[in-house]
Amino acid sequence: MTNIIECKKVSRTYNQGVNEVHAIQHVDLQVNDGEFVCLSGPSGSGKSTLLNAIGALDSITSGEVSFCGQKLADLSKSQLADLRLNKMGFIFQSYNLIPVLSAKENVEFIMQLQGVPAKKRGQIAKDMLAEVGLAGLENRRPSELSGGQQQRVAVARAIASEPALILADEPTANLDSSCTRDLIELMGKLNEHHGITIVTASHDPMVINIAKRNVRLQDGMVITDEAV
Ligand code: ADP
Ligand code: MG
Numbered sequence: 001m002t003n004i005i006e007c008k009k010v011s012r013t014y015n016q017g018v019n020e021v022h023a024i025q026h027v028d029l030q031v032n033d034g035e036f037v038c039l040s041g042p043s044g045s046g047k048s049t050l051l052n053a054i055g056a057l058d059s060i061t062s063g064e065v066s067f068c069g070q071k072l073a074d075l076s077k078s079q080l081a082d083l084r085l086n087k088m089g090f091i092f093q094s095y096n097l098i099p100v101l102s103a104k105e106n107v108e109f110i111m112q113l114q115g116v117p118a119k120k121r122g123q124i125a126k127d128m129l130a131e132v133g134l135a136g137l138e139n140r141r142p143s144e145l146s147g148g149q150q151q152r153v154a155v156a157r158a159i160a161s162e163p164a165l166i167l168a169d170e171p172t173a174n175l176d177s178s179c180t181r182d183l184i185e186l187m188g189k190l191n192e193h194h195g196i197t198i199v200t201a202s203h204d205p206m207v208i209n210i211a212k213r214n215v216r217l218q219d220g221m222v223i224t225d226e227a228v
Contacts, residue, residue, distance in 0.1 A: 001032040001033055001034070002032065002033040002068070003030060003031075003032055003033075003066075003068070003069065004031050004032060004033050004035075004067065004068060004164060004165055004197050005029065005030065005031040005054055005065070005066070005067060005165070005199070006029075006030050006031075006064075006065070006066040006069075007027050007028060007029040007030070007050075007053070007054065007063065007064070007065050007066075008028060008063055008064045008065075008066075009026045009027070009028060009062065009063040009064070010024060010026070010027045010028075010029075010050070010053055010060050010062075010063035010064070010065055011024060011025050011026055011027070011060065011061050011062045011063055011220075012024045012046075012049050012053060012058070012059075012060050012061050013061045022219075022220050023046050023049040023220055024046040024049045024050050024053070024217075024220040024221075025046075025219075025220040025221050026063070026221065027046075027050060027063070027217075027220075027221070027222055028222070029050070029215065029222065029225075031197065031199060032197075033164075033195075033197055034191070034195050034197055035197055035198075035199075035212065035213060036187070036188070036191040036197075036198045036200075036210070036211045036212045036213065037198070037199045037200070037211060037212070037213045037214075037215060038200050038201075038202055038207055038208045038211035038213070038214050038215070038228075039051065039199065039200070039201045039202075039215050039217060040201075040202060040203050040208050040214055040215070040216050040217070041203065041216050041217035041218050041223075042203065042218070043203070045217040045218050045219065045220065046217050046219075046220040046221075047169070047170075047201035047202075047203075047217055048169055048170075048201055049220070050201070050217070051167050051169050051199065051201045053065055054067075054167060054199060055084065055088055055090060055167045056072050056075075056080045056083060056084060057084075067083060067087070067165075068087070068164065085110065085113060085114060085161070086114060086161065086163075087163055087164045087165065088163050088164070088165050088166070088167060089157070089158030089159055089161065089163035089165070089166045089167070089196075090158060090166075090167050090168075090169075091151070091154050091155060091158050091166065091167070091168035091169070091171045091200075092154070092168075092169050092170075092171075093169055093170040093171065093173040093174055094174065095142070095147075095150045095151055095153070095154045095174075096154065097142040097150055097153055097154060097157075098142075099141065099142050099143060100141070101141070102138065102139045102140060102141055103129060103134060103137055103138050103139070103140055103141075103142075103145065103149075103153045103156075104122070104125045104126065104129060104138040104139065105125075106142070106153055106154075106157055107124075107125035107128055107129060107153065107156045107157045107160050108121045108122065108124075108125045108160075109157065110157060110160065110161050111124060111125070111160055111161060114161060121160075124160055125138070125156070125160060126138060128156040128157075128159060128160045129152075129153070129156050131156065131159075132152040132153075132155050132156045132186055133152060133182070133186075134149060134152055134153065134156065137149065146179070147174055147175055147176075147179060148175055148176075148178075148179030148182060148183065151171060151172075151174075151175060151179070151183055152182075152183070152186065154171075155183070155186060155187075155190075159190060159194070159196065163196070164197060165196075165197045165198075165199065166190070166196055166197070166198045166199070166200075167199055167200075168187070168198065168199075168200040168201070168202075169200070169201045170201055170202055170203075170204075171183060171187075171200060171202070171207070172184065172202065172204050172206070172207055173202075173204075177206075180204065180206055180207075181206065184206050184207055184210040185210075187200070187207075187210060188210045191212075198211075208228065209228060211228055212227060212228055213225070213226070213227055213228060214226055214227075214228050
């Protein structure tokens with residue numbers, strides 16, 4: 001089994017005026033290829049901080065994060081940008097779609113940055129939108145889609161570039177229970193049938209249940225790490 005993520009004694013301290021906030025402290029975490037991991041725990045327990053450290057979206061104060069055996073600290077800014085673009089897919093609570101682009105253009109956007117030729121990326125975007133259940137809605141802008149549909153576009157965008165890893169921060173936080181059910185089924189399918197490694201942060205019991213491993217954080221520390 002290939003090791004995708006390795007966190008060794010990772011800490012992140014934020015300075016807030018005179019106070020230091022220990023957002024995560026000495027976190028050890030190893031994630032293998034094909035896993036579906038949920039980082040759970042109450043609000044403020046460090047889930048987003050850990051996810052951002054793994055995705056090289058934020059720096060860490062001490063410790064070491066490696067991606068596919070490569071230490072993030074050894075990579076230059078542009079190498080990190082390359083890694084995020086080509087190896088990782090991100091899904092956020094607020095969808096983060098580009099409002100002026102259609103669903104299809106949003107999905108194509110990252111492939112465009114990657115230099116995928118127009119015809120090929122158009123076809124992939126169409127296929128991915130069909131995969132997430134949005135066939136026929138390709139030309140709608142985010143404002144013309146429901147929250148659940150927008151999050152599906154974000155999922156299609158995240159998987160279009162065939163990332164080794166999907167990082168999702170509270171992906172269901174803004175969805176009602178029926179859209180949540182659809183989204184977690186989709187995530188389960190991506191993991192089961194497409195073998196995509198997923199690490200998601202969520203305190204939603206439905207997300208924790210679909211994941212295969214639950215890593216619980218409290219006060220920035222891992223308190224339990226168990227199969228679901
Ligand atoms: P979670 O995602 O589990 O809700 P976070 O990782 O966002 O938790 O936050 C962990 C802790 O770090 C909290 O106490 C939060 O207030 C603090 N924190 C997060 N981001 C910042 C920041 N940019 N500046 C200062 N403190 C922060
Ligand atoms: Mg968070």
